[in-house]
Amino acid sequence: MALIVQKFGGSSVKDRDRIFNVARIVANTHNAGNDVVVVVSAQGDTTDDLIAKAGEITHNPSAREMDMLLASGEQISIALLAMALNELGCHAISLTGWQAGFQGLNKLDDITTLGRGGSDTSAVAIAAALHADRCQIYTDVEGVYTADPRKVRNTRKLEEITFDEMLELASLGAQVLNNRSVELAKKYNVELEVLSSLNPIPGTVVKEVTKDMEGMLIKGVAKDTDVAVITILNVPDEPGMSFRIFGLLAQKNINVDIILQSTGRDGKKDISFTCAEGEAELAMRVLKDSAHFSDVSVDTTCAKVSIVGAGMQSHSGVASKMFEAMSNNNINIKMISTSEIKISCIIDRADADKAVGAIHDMLFD
Amino acid sequence: MALIVQKFGGSSVKDRDRIFNVARIVANTHNAGNDVVVVVSAQGDTTDDLIAKAGEITHNPSAREMDMLLASGEQISIALLAMALNELGCHAISLTGWQAGFQGLNKLDDITTLGRGGSDTSAVAIAAALHADRCQIYTDVEGVYTADPRKVRNTRKLEEITFDEMLELASLGAQVLNNRSVELAKKYNVELEVLSSLNPIPGTVVKEVTKDMEGMLIKGVAKDTDVAVITILNVPDEPGMSFRIFGLLAQKNINVDIILQSTGRDGKKDISFTCAEGEAELAMRVLKDSAHFSDVSVDTTCAKVSIVGAGMQSHSGVASKMFEAMSNNNINIKMISTSEIKISCIIDRADADKAVGAIHDMLFD
Numbered sequence: 001m002a003l004i005v006q007k008f009g010g011s012s013v014k015d016r017d018r019i020f021n022v023a024r025i026v027a028n029t030h031n032a033g034n035d036v037v038v039v040v041s042a043q044g045d046t047t048d049d050l051i052a053k054a055g056e057i058t059h060n061p062s063a064r065e066m067d068m069l070l071a072s073g074e075q076i077s078i079a080l081l082a083m084a085l086n087e088l089g090c091h092a093i094s095l096t097g098w099q100a101g102f103q104g105l106n107k108l109d110d111i112t113t114l115g116r117g118g119s120d121t122s123a124v125a126i127a128a129a130l131h132a133d134r135c136q137i138y139t140d141v142e143g144v145y146t147a148d149p150r151k152v153r154n155t156r157k158l159e160e161i162t163f164d165e166m167l168e169l170a171s172l173g174a175q176v177l178n179n180r181s182v183e184l185a186k187k188y189n190v191e192l193e194v195l196s197s198l199n200p201i202p203g204t205v206v207k208e209v210t211k212d213m214e215g216m217l218i219k220g221v222a223k224d225t226d227v228a229v230i231t232i233l234n235v236p237d238e239p240g241m242s243f244r245i246f247g248l249l250a251q252k253n254i255n256v257d258i259i260l261q262s263t264g265r266d267g268k269k270d271i272s273f274t275c276a277e278g279e280a281e282l283a284m285r286v287l288k289d290s291a292h293f294s295d296v297s298v299d300t301t302c303a304k305v306s307i308v309g310a311g312m313q314s315h316s317g318v319a320s321k322m323f324e325a326m327s328n329n330n331i332n333i334k335m336i337s338t339s340e341i342k343i344s345c346i347i348d349r350a351d352a353d354k355a356v357g358a359i360h361d362m363l364f365d
Numbered sequence: 366m367a368l369i370v371q372k373f374g375g376s377s378v379k380d381r382d383r384i385f386n387v388a389r390i391v392a393n394t395h396n397a398g399n400d401v402v403v404v405v406s407a408q409g410d411t412t413d414d415l416i417a418k419a420g421e422i423t424h425n426p427s428a429r430e431m432d433m434l435l436a437s438g439e440q441i442s443i444a445l446l447a448m449a450l451n452e453l454g455c456h457a458i459s460l461t462g463w464q465a466g467f468q469g470l471n472k473l474d475d476i477t478t479l480g481r482g483g484s485d486t487s488a489v490a491i492a493a494a495l496h497a498d499r500c501q502i503y504t505d506v507e508g509v510y511t512a513d514p515r516k517v518r519n520t521r522k523l524e525e526i527t528f529d530e531m532l533e534l535a536s537l538g539a540q541v542l543n544n545r546s547v548e549l550a551k552k553y554n555v556e557l558e559v560l561s562s563l564n565p566i567p568g569t570v571v572k573e574v575t576k577d578m579e580g581m582l583i584k585g586v587a588k589d590t591d592v593a594v595i596t597i598l599n600v601p602d603e604p605g606m607s608f609r610i611f612g613l614l615a616q617k618n619i620n621v622d623i624i625l626q627s628t629g630r631d632g633k634k635d636i637s638f639t640c641a642e643g644e645a646e647l648a649m650r651v652l653k654d655s656a657h658f659s660d661v662s663v664d665t666t667c668a669k670v671s672i673v674g675a676g677m678q679s680h681s682g683v684a685s686k687m688f689e690a691m692s693n694n695n696i697n698i699k700m701i702s703t704s705e706i707k708i709s710c711i712i713d714r715a716d717a718d719k720a721v722g723a724i725h726d727m728l729f730d
Contacts, residue, residue, distance in 0.1 A: 016418075016421040016422060019422060020422075050441065053381075053441070053445060054444075054445065054448060056381040057381060057384065057385075057445055057448045057449050057452060058448050058449070058451070058452040060452075061448045061451075062447075062448070062451060064458065065445075065447045065448050065451070065458075065459060066444070068440060068443065068444040068447075068459050068461075069440070069441060069444035069445065069448075071440070072437035072438075072440040072441050072444075073437075075433060075434070075436070075437040075440070076415065076418070076434060076437050078433065079419075079430045079431070079433040079434035079437075080418060080419065080422055080430075080434065082427075082430045082433070083419060083422045083423050083426045083427070083430050083434075084422050084423070086423070086426075086427060086430070087422060087423040093429065093430075094430060094433050096433075096476070099474055099476075109464055110464075111461070111464075
């Protein structure tokens with residue numbers, strides 16, 4: 001007998017039929033001899049509807065009242081799911097965060113939420129606190145794939161993936177799991193499984209160490225089109241300039257991803273960096289207002305394509321295959337960034353899908 | 366400076382405009398130097414919508430999960446109203462029942478509700494606990510009238526009415542205040558005011574003792590069309606028969622209102638009583654199944670019209686005026702019941718509106 005935490009997203013409980021589908025999965029898990037704790041999101045578009053209601057009242061709602069408002073959505077889901085489970089003869093009670101042990105409250109007993117994607121994080125936190133054997137995240141896909149199966153042919157579902165690889169894939173736009181939930185799972189070593197609520201076959205297990213099944217080194221190819229490249233020309237080639245630039249950006253909470261610095265020439269150098277497109281305008285303003293960097297430009301036609309896989313650095317052939325795939329397709333690489341488990345290239349956004357397909361073909365076919 | 370509890374029903378907060386209307390009333394009360402505690406119902410049809418959702422899942426939801434579900438409706442209202450108050454510059458925070466002092470929870474910390482009309486009762490309970498100076502119940506009418514102003518001409522809004530009179534009027538179908546809330550207000554001597562959220566002029570104050578303003582003895586004329594008369598013929602005229610009949614009904618939680626017993630003749634008597642129409646079938650079955658009462662019939666074409674006013678019993682002229690009004694209109698009286706503050710007549714349902722109008726004209730014009 002095991003203790004399993006199961007999390008179902010908003011689309012999995014959007015109506016009566018879906019709620020009963022979830023209830024059957026839970027009941028089957030329970031009937032197989034397991035204890036089950038279930039975490040559910042608000043139904044379908046409930047959260048969006050509630051946000052719209054607040055938007056009619058004010059453009060600047062207090063965070064406290066927003067959390068009070070939005071928490072009602074999950075309260076509806078848990079009550080309906082408990083009813084469905086009881087209807088199936090599976091005894092269940094619903095618990096709000098504070099009833100399940102004073103979660104979801106701040107020091108003033110105000111109701112708080114973890115924001116969008118918070119139910120993944122809640123599920124992992126509960127699994128960690130209860131020392132659960134596994135935390136299953138049910139979604140509308142059957143697991144984690146080597147690339148987006150809707151856009152790339154011949155993708156494969158991964159049987160296993162490490163936390164670090166999953167974090168890289170998530171931050172690269174794979175959007176299967178909320179990143180904070182993976183970080184929390186890694187911190188408390190909670191074994192995750194990503195699987196489908198509509199087709200309940202084994203999904204992808206996310207854990208600390210995986211067996212190197214099928215000899216597959218690369219775990220996935222991902223793209224992120226929410227990328228802006230900001231370039232500062234003619235930066236004085238002297239100590240402290242990088243600190244000045246990125247200190248200014250950090251003060252404004254702008255997350256910088258890839259940084260590229262040219263070799264100095266004639267006492268000058270160029271610095272380029274990437275950030276989310278939504279933060280590019282603020283970054284530009286901060287830099288121009290500082291009066292140190294006048295020659296600043298932004299390119300919002302970029303995308304990042306990446307391959308992820310542990311141990312990649314010790315296999316130099318991987319990078320060259322990635323570059324070969326792009327070369328074969330006449331795709332220009334603007335920036336390159338490497339880490340222990342990832343190689344990323346900044347390219348034209350218009351080439352992103354073609355690049356992912358070509359790299360996937362090269363590495364997996 | 367006073368402490369005032371204000372309660373607003375679901376129609377008063379049904380959309381953005383109504384919420385701001387409520388927020389302005391609250392802000393004005395606060396700006397006049399008062400402390401204000403606000404109790405709101407779920408928006409518009411929210412409770413009905415949630416009940417429908419539960420109905421799709423099960424026809425027999427647990428009370429615990431139903432309360433968990435329905436409490437979400439009020440949580441939405443309080444968050445939106447707090448946002449609107451803050452938007453008007455009036456500092457406010459929303460509190461669920463348990464945040465306001467562990468209300469709305471049972472001993473197991475389950476969320477509980479007081480059922481339909483529960484927000485009136487909540488408001489009075491909070492007013493009692495806080496020793497509030499007044500509890501204002503905002504509705505869609507401007508106060509308590511001498512009869513239903515939509516159906517009777519020349520009705521008058523009462524400036525004041527006693528708790529007992531209000532209880533009689535409420536149970537007679539005036540439907541302005543939830544009965545439990547009036548009982549609670551009487552028990553803890555909480556001064557109530559019924560007034561309109563759309564036309565905020567002084568309403569009707571409900572209190573223990575009223576000044577006998579305008580020399581008005583009768584406070585109102587009311588009708589109740591949810592009345593069935595059950596008649597048992599040829600009951601043996603011997604001790605214990607009433608206990609047998611009404612004991613059987615009490616076991617089934619059937620509320621009996623008026624009881625009429627004929628004088629015994631030839632060792633037999635007839636007993637008639639009224640109950641809500643929805644309980645009449647069960648009452649009939651209980652009596653027939655007992656094998657003691659075979660000659661049982663039900664009349665579901667009845668209505669009850671009543672006049673209410675403290676001190677009525679010492680003014681015999683009141684009853685005769687009521688009967689005169691019905692006689693003038695050729696309305697047959699089937700049963701009569703009197704109490705210290707009320708006279709009720711059972712008549713044909715088809716005559717009910719005409720009777721109320723005639724009695725009101727006779728007593729108030």
